[in-house]
Amino acid sequence: MGGYKLFRKDRQGRRGGGVAQYIRESLDSVELKVSNNKVECVWTRIKGKANKADNLMGVSYRPSNQDDEGDELFYKQLADVSESPALILVGNFNLSDISWELNTTEKRQSRRFLECTEDISCFSW
Numbered sequence: 565m566g567g568y569k570l571f572r573k574d575r576q577g578r579r580g581g582g583v584a585q586y587i588r589e590s591l592d593s594v595e596l597k598v599s600n601n602k603v604e605c606v607w608t609r610i611k612g613k614a615n616k617a618d619n620l621m622g623v624s625y626r627p628s629n630q631d632d633e634g635d636e637l638f639y640k641q642l643a644d645v646s647e648s649p650a651l652i653l654v655g656n657f658n659l660s661d662i663s664w665e666l667n668t669t670e671k672r673q674s675r676r677f678l679e680c681t682e683d684i685s686c687f688s689w
Contacts, residue, residue: 571595573606583623583655596620596645603638605655607645617650624655635673639680653681 568586571593575581583606587593592611604625612618622645626638642653659674667682669675 569593571606571608573604575604576601581625583625585621585623587621598641598644600637600641602634603641605638605641607641612650619650619652620645622651622653622655624653624657626655626657626659628658630658632673635676639676642680 565586567589569589570584570586572584573582581604583604585606585608587608587610593608596607596609598605598607604627606623608621610619610621622642624638626635657677659669659671659677661671662669662674662678667678669678
């Protein structure tokens with residue numbers, strides 16, 4: 565796409581799928597390399613203007629049948645890159661039982677996701 569940089573991670577071991585980000589070329593951005601390739605995420609750091617903080621942008625896909633081990637790998641990856649005060653995380657997390665208005669859920673996996681995305685203290689490994 566003209567005027568944008570493409571950052572992508574293709575799905576491994578299966579046909580199709582993956583995640584991608586397009587970031588405007590006028591923004592100073594760089595992809596963050598992470599050590600774990602089992603999680604479908606692309607992380608980019610967008611340099612802040614003047615004295616503003618950098619922004620961290622994550623795009624993720626969580627399969628609906630992902631197990632606890634896969635979830636923990638995602639949380640570890642999130643912890644590894646989350647030093648930025650301006651974190652934007654988007655994607656399909658396949659946790660349809662979460663009430664985003666009330667910030668509640670009944671399922672354990674979904675509760676863990678809410679805890680780790682709203683409270684940085686869960687990242688003390």
